[in-house]
Amino acid sequence: MNDMRVLVTGGAGFIGSNLANHLATDNDVIAVDDCYLGTPENLDSSVEFVETSVLDDDLPTDVDVVFHLAALSSYQMHEDDPVTGARVNVEGFVNTVNQARLDGCDTVVYASTSSIYGNQTEPSPESMSVAARTGYEASKLARERYGEYFAHHYDMHMAGMRFFSVYQGYGGAEEHKGEYANLIAQFADDIANGEAPVIYGDGTQTRDFTHVSDIVRGLELAADHQLTGIYNLGTGESYTITTLVEKLNDTLGTSVEPEYIENPISEDVYVHDTMADSSKMKAETGWEPAISFKEGLELVCAQYQ
Structure with a gap:
């Protein structure tokens, strides 16, 4: 444009x-x-x-x-x-x-x-x-x-x-949203600060x-x-939430374990898996994604390194 x-x-x-x-x-x-x-x-x-x-x-x-x-x-x-x-x-x-x-x-x-x-x-x-x-x-x-x-x-x-x-990471435009920010930004920030990311359910859900x-x-x-x-x-492509935490730890060079809690959202309405x-x-x-999952996590984590 x-x-x-x-x-x-x-x-x-x-x-x-x-x-x-x-x-x-x-x-x-x-x-x-x-x-x-x-x-x-x-x-x-x-x-x-x-x-x-x-x-x-x-x-x-x-x-x-x-x-x-x-x-x-x-x-x-x-x-x-x-x-x-x-x-x-x-x-x-x-x-x-x-x-x-x-x-x-x-x-x-x-x-x-x-x-x-x-x-x-x-x-x-x-x-x-x-x-x-x-x-x-x-x-x-x-x-x-x-x-x-x-x-x-x-x-x-x-x-x-x-x-x-x-x-996107908190170096972008979501930090002010707190609990409403995207999951990757929240988890990266938690892990970089040594805090356990909180996963709903068993972490097998995919996004x-x-x-x-x-x-x-x-x-x-x-x-x-x-x-x-x-x-x-x-x-x-889709990845489990547990895999997301593992990959963020890999990218950040950390080993922060997640905390698993009961999903507060009813199974009747919770979307467990998505793939486009x-x-x-x-x-x-002619559109196709240019940023791979690995590259994306590196972009998110760059501010902490």
């Missing part, structure tokens, strides 16, 4: 700020965030920051492209307050897209989630059946349906991106860990190609 006016909602958050800072090199970027999960300290000075909610009436949507990443992004936030979760994740999405439409913007790339696939130890293609077992998953599925509506009814380019477990720089590249390509539809962004099939995204844009 070059010489475009771009809006990133949730732009002071983890993925949003990485995207906004990346795009600001060659574009005019506005980041909107209500600072519940994000902080403007994550943003470069070249990004224009507006502190407001995606529920507000007068969003800066007079842009060429909207990247809609604003969300209440955890299971627990939605269980604590399902109504607010729906307002932010669903109404906030519809509000933002509709204002963009009225301002003449026809290209929107938005965040969905891979957790709607449930437990999958084989690569999950977008054509798989999905289900909403939690309020968070329901809100993201609702986005996809509204995305479909805007695409069909208003001929907009609407790309829903199902992220797999996105990570398709995808580095944020690969996610950012995928989002930009989705806008460049004006994609419409649903796309996975993941590596196609991103061949659709590759076929349509």
Whole structure:
């Protein structure tokens, strides 16, 4: 992308700020965030920051492209307050897209989630059946349906991106989030400081860990190609949480043992395994992950060495 006016909602958050800072090199970027999960300290000075909610009436949507990443992004936030979760994740999405439409913007790339696939130890293609077992998953599925509506009814380019477990180290943009930060960042910080990382259950659950720089590249390509539809962004490889701790110890030169506790999330809703099939995204844009698991952990751990 070059010489475009771009809006990133949730732009002071983890993925949003990485995207906004990346795009600001060659574009005019506005980041909107209500600072519940994000902080403007994550943003470069070249990004224009507006502190407001995606529920507000007068969003800066007079842009060429909207990247809609604003969300209440955890299971627990939605269980604590399902109504607010729906307002932010669903109404906030519809509000933002509709204002963009009225301002003449026809290209929107938005965040969905891979957790709607449930437990999958084989690569999950977008054509798989999905289900909403939690309020968070329901809100993201609702986005996809509204995305479909805007695409069909208003001929907009609407790309829903199902992220797999996105990570970066605390040298990035998540340290302020504490317990809501990505697992790799939390565990690396614990181990580097000699503290036992806390693993839910027996540690055999698996995740398709995808580095944020690969996610950012995928989002930009989705806008460049004006994609419409649903796309996975993941590596196609999965690792157990126990293996993650072992690899972090290897990378850091430490030998910190994890602490295993009973999983506080019910087995009925807990996603035990994830693995992406991103061949659709590759076929349509040429995207594929560039950061291997080993390289990613080295990037995360570099600040401690």
